Amino acid sequence: MKIFTRLNTLLLSSMCTFVTHNCFAQPDNFTPGLSGSISLNVGVSQSQSQSSTHDDNAITPNLTNNGKQTEQVLPFILGRLQYSFGDTLLFLGNSEDQIAEAQFQAELGLSQKLSKNAILTAALFGNAPSMDEVWQDPYLTGQKRVSTEQTVRGARVAFDLNVLIPIKIKYAFAQSKVDHDNIGVSQGLSISEANLLGRKSDYHRFGTEVTLPLARSFVLSPAFYYTMRDAQGEAKSFDELSAQLSILFSKSRHNLITTVRTSQAEFDSQNPVFDLKQDYDSLGIFSVYSYHSPFNWKNTQIHVMAGYQQRDSDIEFYDTDSTFLSSGMSYNF
Numbered sequence: 001m002k003i004f005t006r007l008n009t010l011l012l013s014s015m016c017t018f019v020t021h022n023c024f025a026q027p028d029n030f031t032p033g034l035s036g037s038i039s040l041n042v043g044v045s046q047s048q049s050q051s052s053t054h055d056d057n058a059i060t061p062n063l064t065n066n067g068k069q070t071e072q073v074l075p076f077i078l079g080r081l082q083y084s085f086g087d088t089l090l091f092l093g094n095s096e097d098q099i100a101e102a103q104f105q106a107e108l109g110l111s112q113k114l115s116k117n118a119i120l121t122a123a124l125f126g127n128a129p130s131m132d133e134v135w136q137d138p139y140l141t142g143q144k145r146v147s148t149e150q151t152v153r154g155a156r157v158a159f160d161l162n163v164l165i166p167i168k169i170k171y172a173f174a175q176s177k178v179d180h181d182n183i184g185v186s187q188g189l190s191i192s193e194a195n196l197l198g199r200k201s202d203y204h205r206f207g208t209e210v211t212l213p214l215a216r217s218f219v220l221s222p223a224f225y226y227t228m229r230d231a232q233g234e235a236k237s238f239d240e241l242s243a244q245l246s247i248l249f250s251k252s253r254h255n256l257i258t259t260v261r262t263s264q265a266e267f268d269s270q271n272p273v274f275d276l277k278q279d280y281d282s283l284g285i286f287s288v289y290s291y292h293s294p295f296n297w298k299n300t301q302i303h304v305m306a307g308y309q310q311r312d313s314d315i316e317f318y319d320t321d322s323t324f325l326s327s328g329m330s331y332n333f
Helices: 016-022 096-102 191-194
Strands: 034-047 069-084 090-091 109-114 119-127 132-136 148-160 169-176 201-208 213-214 218-231 236-249 255-267 280-292 300-313 318-331
Touching: 034 300
Parallel strands: none
Antiparallel strands: 034 069, 034 318, 069 090, 090 109, 109 119, 119 148, 132 148, 148 169, 169 201, 201 218, 213 218, 218 236, 236 255, 255 280, 280 300, 300 318
16 A cells, blocks of 8 residues: 555654644745755665565565565655745645655645635645556566556645644545556466456545644644555455554654554455455554754754554465664755
């Protein structure tokens, strides 16, 4: 599920905009004029997943394991450019709440103040070429598997209502297509069985978040999500329910936010290769720490991000275990 969860193997945590402004953005995005931010980072990840297209994971001896453990070190840049007309904001790049969800795809969007306490945001997003890769046939054993691109396009809307208890309501839609989808070809499936595995999909995601400021330096943000994948193959279609809790602590130049998330997914049909549904439970944690104005450098932050996720599927082939750690520096202008 790489659509709404670009780093789903790490953790897809969701945090309120109030929190992420402290780490990645200007205090008031609607201040008239041009503004933006840039963040330079280096990350290291370790994962064990059959969906990993790392070269070390290209050959699997059988279908009763969840892949080889792989490590990667990767530099990456986050950034955003925006222009505010006062009540209307145009932006290009990474959005604050999307960064906090570990979704690093670039967006083109607009935010509109409907009133003093209400903001509506809409954005288009998509992956860059070679950004998402999958195996043409992940079930090929004893031979080197070949990767292919997965194309993702979508849109999202969010409504922020800052009343007695600030609340955010979100909806996102996305479509994905695998360029050379040969899944199951190596298993000699019948046409009807192969059709159950089609990965071309529409995704719908609904979510709601609540912000509970318990003190000046302490905030809780519970959230709930429902995700539906309508895939070409019934064995790849599912319904997922997620619950999470974000905790923010902020004092002086220090900000720390940690999100714990749990999810359950139920698939529509059995996978014909395993004669089982791919149902899963997952648990993860994602944290961001930032230190503002290091060495008294204005408009800069040093930050560290770390995440861990474990997914337990009814099919061992789809079990995953992933960790992630990165550090970097950002500058706001």
